[in-house]
Amino acid sequence: MTETTVSNPATGTPSLDKEGLRVLVAEILDLDVAEVTDDAHFVDDLDVDSLMALEITVRLEREYAVRMAESELVAITSLQGTYDLLERKLKEKGQAA
């Protein structure tokens, strides 16, 4: 299995784009990219179990260099929810830096 990198090659810092995120999630879940629509529910529509959910979280933390709080994990139930969460976290991080 090849790992998808989402780093911005120009700066080396993680950049968030929804299509890159879609490819990453599809790879972790071993699904076709087309199945990971913006609003497909990870559990109800894509059959994600708690282990795969942890896999997604750990990969996102690593790829985007963010740290998820337990209370934020509820947002990781669809691509859109995940994207919104990451966008907010990266923005917070940018402000903190």
Next chain:
Amino acid sequence: MLKSLEGSWCLVLGASSGIGRAISLGLAREGVNVVGVHFDTAARDEEVAALVDEIRGYGVQASFHNANAASRATRDRLVPEIAELTGSTGGIGILVHSLAFGTLVPFLPREGWERPITSRQLEMTLDVMAHSLVYWTQDLHRAGLLRSGSKIYAMTSAGVVQALPSYGAVSAAKSALEAHVRQLACELAPQGIAVNALRAGVTLTPALQAIPEHADYVARAAVNNPHSRLTRPDDVAEAVAVLSRTDSSWISGNTIGVDGAELHAAAGAWGPAPTGTAGTTGNELKGEGR
């Protein structure tokens, strides 16, 4: 005869928490280098880093990997790394399977649980907590890292024979795990490799605390254990160290209780003596009449 474990390597699956953590530390104390696989969010980064420091504090090497031990991709990536580290110093002397990740919901709808278990959850639980032992053993064996004198331990539980409402999937996984242990023990016997399941008593670990109905269960176990205390992770680490200090593979294919005889103690019989009963002369068991 008893050998020293110093300079050998162990691979602990589930190394960051509970019993796997205690075994990692316990073996490090015996001079064993540790490869640890754990799967945690970044919230536990500091805790894991402190564990690695503590292990290295015993003068041994520690190589920790945050990865899903049940995935093929993880094995494909780590086995060559492990070969690189350990291949010239005896391979993996001790493999410990201490993965506690599964779905804790009943099979049928029940008050307090709206959704019963799904096939995906049941399969995931069995895959992580049982079948992954077989896959790791296959891959390490293929890489020539399990050798005569090596030991394999899998952590089972009394849940194999005792049902709890949420524990159905894990109980099935532990039953399968014990069967895998027996099968691997026979298949690896010609190579002098011993495989055993260790059945810890009720032990207060993060995994146990994830079981919804654990509080009552723990309180009762503390009273029922004839040692009048719960099993501690260190009790299991001690057992692993003791059982490993031999090249013999004759103790193999067992489920070994590491529970202070808890499983055999009749419920309620070994706690503090009830007040106002049982005279000092004791009662005799009479064969007839009353």
